[in-house]
Amino acid sequence: MTEYLLIDLDTERWICRICAHDFGDARGNYKEGTLVYDRDPREIHPPVIDPEKYEFTFSPDPTFCRILEFYCPTCGTQIEAEYLPPGHPPTVDMLWDIDSLREKWETHGGNPEEVVNYGPGENAETDLSARFDSVAHHSHSHRGTTTEGH
């Protein structure tokens, strides 16, 4: 469903494509299964002109803008980075109709891990299958049967 998230249509769970971490009910908000960090935006976007001398420096103002970083609790992959005013509820950015999704893939008949790519053009072809081995240090056991759309 995204660069780092699969939906397992058998179990109806959000799954990390990197390490198979289970983020929760695919009919709900995957963010509920993440770890979140409230990042001071100045740490990500460093000032180019001296903040001691100037108010406007290339760094976002932390009283206007925070960056919420959403991590996979198992492999530490940063799944989303959301720019929000301080205190604003994190956005529920995706809610999918799982019944319709299942029906569409059944009609299509293909294996989503094989047929989904980044769009037209040779360089957009890619392997979007699960990469559960790709981060060495995660603690989760591999879930070889978990694939998107099956």
Added chain:
Amino acid sequence: MTLTTDQFTPAGPDGDDETQLLSDQEQQWVDKFMDETTLFLGPDPAIMRHHEIMPRTAYEEECIAQGIDPLEIDRIRKRLAGALDEAFEMCESMGAAPGAKWADLSCAVYTAEGDVTYLSNRGVIAFSAVLHHPIRYIMKNWKDEPTVGINAGDGFFHNDSRFGMVHNTDQSMLVPVIRGGVIIAWVGATIHEGENGACEPGGMPSGSETPFDDGLRASPIKIVEKGHLRRDLLTFLQHSTRDPKLMLADIKVKMGAVRRIMDTVDRLIDEVGQETFVASLRVTVEDVETEVKRRIGELPDGTVTFNQFVDSTLKENILIKFACKITITGERMIVDLTGTGPEILNRAINSPLASTKSFMAQAILSYWWPDLPRSTGALSPIEVITEEHSWADAGYDAPVGQSLQASFRGFSALQTAFAKMQFSSPQKYSNVVAPWFNQINDFLWGGTTQNGEQVGNLCADLNGMGGGAKAFRDGEDAVAPLFCAMADIGEQEVMEEEVPFLQLVSKRLVRDNQGFGKFRGGMGYEMIVASRGTPSWGFMTVTSGSKFSSVPGMFGGYGCPVYPLAMVKNINIYDVIRKDPSQFDLSMERVMNEQPFEGGDYQSAHMGLQFDVAKEGELYMIAQGAGGGYGDVLERDPELVVTDLELDRISAHTATTMYGVVWEPGTYVVHEQATVELRAQLRRDRISRGTPYAEFVKQFVTEEPPAELLYFGSWGQDNDEQLLATHWGGLEPERVKGKLEDLPLIMVPDRRVLKISKLEARVRELEQKYGEEVVHKS
């Protein structure tokens, strides 16, 4: 549905109804009386609030009934496309407006009722979703109006976005195709002209505080009558702006371009027949609509939400929300902007609904399905929900001089959300891409040139927006504006022959001005300008995003940084360089941090600069924006990281702390094992500092925005109809809440008045503290 007649529903089939005040007959008399005595034919909601294609007319039905040959229709489309591209090139080559020279224009063929059938391949696609409005207005109001009428050889001009335009700096030439006294089609050319007589030069005033500060307010008027340019109206238009020569030149250029399209249309009609020609226009519009529905059906059903927060009125820093929820159910798509902040009645950032929608079409035809013909049919089947008098759907009385602040957000809402909507779809028509930069980081200018002419316009550098990272490659640097895929940033040396300032630094990248990610966004460049050899000159900037990043990243990537305006006043850089040529080592970083010019007044500010008088040699410095990054930074190929490092595109700090790369200083050879270990450590650090979502929400989320934040819009997404706003009953702001219709009118006090008030309070405080007795007379 008939949009070009007033929507009036009679009481019932038998006429009279006891609860009805007037009988049908009486109502008809009233309607007739009102039609004949209408005081003012302003923008018509029955036209302006609709973006759907019109139903087939009886004549179109008749033409289509004669049979459709798809191959012939394709041939007609290709001939039209050729003619439109030719006309486009004429405008680009001959146009006097800087915007014309850089492709900020469009040529089109329309159905009789105004639906855009085909647009030139190059140019601004947003026009495909907005120019049906003026044609419908003309058809409704001027066709049968004895003092106006529509005849062969007539041409209509308009610029006011309240009647349907991308923004008020654009000007149109719309010409009917008439056969046997019947209007069977329209052709047109529209150019971003720049200067329009607004309160500031250049056509996009950041300082407008009323609709009358926005400049020229041309409703559709017949500027060309039976082939002749009306000199009285032309003179009025010239007199209404700062650049009369530009007005004359480009009206003639548009007339020429339209004539070129008309030549092809005439030949086509002679060759294929009037009916086939009309049928081909109609079928194209319908085909696009049908195909859009089919493609919506290919996307997964669900809802994607993307909220944006804009940090400026262009006079002061605020935070105003542009909310967007996109819901797909089968072939139905609803774009819902409820939750978007209210219009601000004395600031320039509001956008008419039609302009906001036009940039939704821009996203669809440029970034979703760029292979489709550019037609009104593209946005037509998509339902758009907005609240009238929000800043994305401004009322008639709101200034809209810098409406791009809201309408560009309409683009970003759709462009950004689409990555999530399309990602899992097996059939894609465009690549997965992170957010494109969406601000006008540019200088507008005006004054007297070295050739003694009065001008007002803008640099082409707004066309150097950084592209969003793609899912498989870095975004391209300064590649194209969101509104025009093949625009040009112009030849600076050519410009310098016409305008009295130099770009002392141009096209120089600013280190770390990136949206970081597995693939990074395209970078913007720095510009430093200073006036020279002019009796009067000034610059403006019209951009938000100096405190809150304008675009985020995608799937874990970061957004762009924020952008300051930096100035050094009270120097003449030309004298400085003449005395010491080594000082011609200019960058915003060096100049602002080292402050090398004695006596200079070094200032940074947000990028909403109202027209500022620029004395010779004073420095104005900005940077173009970057596109969003894609994916987790710790997945970026370390070789790409050190390449950026070696080219000074990123700092060593970024390479280490952001990307987790270890390298050999001097040779830039990556230490692979050390990099793997550092990245593993950075992942562990994330896990250790991250808080489980539910707990995090309890700690982070507040009932309301921080009290000191001048906030506008919904808070969260659970109740988007409940808006918060900042209201100034007196000099102190207060937070108000409620549905949009219940909120008080929002006007922001003059920041100079607020500043004076604070300073006066401070003076009184000090007088009291030190026992000084001063009589303050009012």
